[in-house]
Amino acid sequence: MARGFYTFLIAQFLSAIADNALLFACIALLSTLNAPEWHVPFLKETFVVSYIILAPFVGSFADALPKGRVMFISNGIKFFGCVLALLGVPPLYAYAIVGIGAAAYSPAKYGILTEMLPSNQLIKANAWVEGTTVSAIILGPVLGSTIAADNPYFGIAIIAVVYLLAAFFNHFIPKVPIDHKVAQRSLTFLIRDFWHAFTTLWKDTQGQVALAVTTLFWGAGATLQFVILQWAKEVLGMDQQAATVLIAILAIGIAVGSVGASMFVKLEEAVKVLPSGILMGFLVVSMIFVDTREVAAVVLFCIGVLAGYFLVPLNSLLQHRGHILLGAGHSIAVQNFNENIGILLLLGIYTFMVHQNLPINFIIIIFGIFVSVSMAVIYQLYLKHTRANAA
Structure with a gap:
């Protein structure tokens, strides 16, 4: 791997662990403030709105500066969001500010x-990331x-320090040549430039399928996190702290699936992993048939393995096509725009169902069927398109 890759990796880990810790x-804090139940999934929505609103601008921002500096600035914004929470700003607003930093960070991160790396190392590098x-x-x-658990403000203060540490490592990431620097900085040009990038990726056959799948995956993944918390509470009798262990097991499965993909899936064969998404x-x-913690752990681990196995190759394919067609920052900004619309829509539907007091098992059935049917439709459309091109 190139010089500086592991410095980037440390910074990425610190920033990512702070992001995940801050959500919980x-x-x-919402629980301490006796906020309504539907505020919990809505918290994530306030975070992802920034990805959608800022999508036309963050790609150009990431491509206009050395990406290590972009990540440094982004972690500074996240730190500021934590400070606002500590000063008494409501969690929904403070977390939205952190979302602005995250939106700017993501195009630079990927x-x-x-x-930094040649295309033949992308899947391996993505597996590390x-x-x-x-x-x-x-x-x-x-x-x-x-x-x-005892004092949410103390927890947020610790997380703020982690963001500062991540920014420290960002400072030492070697500068790489600026790629596809934007020609103008006017608002109209940036929006047109983003629209061009958006339509270019959706018109590309491989980019199209990778975008569709990653959009569905991140929307489903963000929703599944909250589904697991509610399911663990209602069906398995677990509190939030215990339920996070199940989310951790799901994540371990994703890690295992990611490693498997990096070992066995080539970039040019990335689309062949789609059936694992259907399964x-x-x-x-x-999950509706599970009533013990042990079986729940096994099922969630298997879900994670399948998710990791198809996510890494399709992420790599999307990055590769985007880098060739547009430039890395523009490509990832388009990817984030689509993925976070997916998160906003699916989490919005889940928030509505929670607000309507629908049974959690009914929500799980709707959610699982939607994922399988959507994956199957995407796969069949891709096969139909490739056959037509071959003919």
């Missing part, structure tokens, strides 16, 4: 890989729930 610290991200997903909820949806439905 804010959930604990975009730097295509600038997903591995650290998954480690953060495993440790973050447990860390956030633990340090915020994942059926496994989600099987």
Whole structure:
């Protein structure tokens, strides 16, 4: 791996673990403030709105500066959001500010890989990045729930320090040549530039399927996190701190699946992993038959393995196509825009169902069937398109 990759990896891990811990610290704070139940999933929605609103601008921002500096600035914004929470700003607003930093951070985080490494190392590098991200997903909820259990403000203060530490490592990431620097900085040009990037990726056959799948995955994944918390509480009788262990097990499965993908799936064969996404949806439905913690752990681990196995190759494919067609920052900004619309829509539907007091098992059935059917439709459309092109 190139010089500076592991410095980037440390910074990425610290920032990711702080992101995941902060969500659960804010959930604990909402509980302390006696907020309504539907505020919990809505908290995530306030976070992802920034990804959608800022999508036309963050890609250009990431491509216009050295990406290490972009990540440094982004972690500074996240730190500021934590400070606002400590000063008494309501969690929904403070977490939205952190979302602005996260939206700016993401194009630089993934975009730097295509600038730092050759294409034949992308899947391996993505496996490392997903591995650290998954480690953060495993440790973050447990860390956030633990340090915020007695005093949520103390937990948020610790997380703010972690963001500062991540920014420290960002400062030492070697500069790489600026890729696809934007020609103008006017608002009209940036929006047109983003629209061009958006339509270019959706018109590309491989980019189209990768975008569709990753959009569905992140929308489903964000929703599943809250489904597991509610399911563990209602069906398995677990409190939030104990339920985070199940989320950690899911994340371990994703890590295992990611490693498997990096070993056995080539970039040019990335689309062949789509059937594992169809199977994942059926496994989600099987959660309604589970009533013990041990079986729940096994089912969630298997869901995670399938998720990791198809996510890493399709993420790598999307980065590769985006880097060739647009530039890394623009490509990831388009990816984030689509993925966070998916999160906003699916979490919005879940928030509505919780507000309507629908049974959690009914929600799980709808959710699992939706994932399987959507994956199957995407796969069949891709096969139909490739056959037509071959003819």
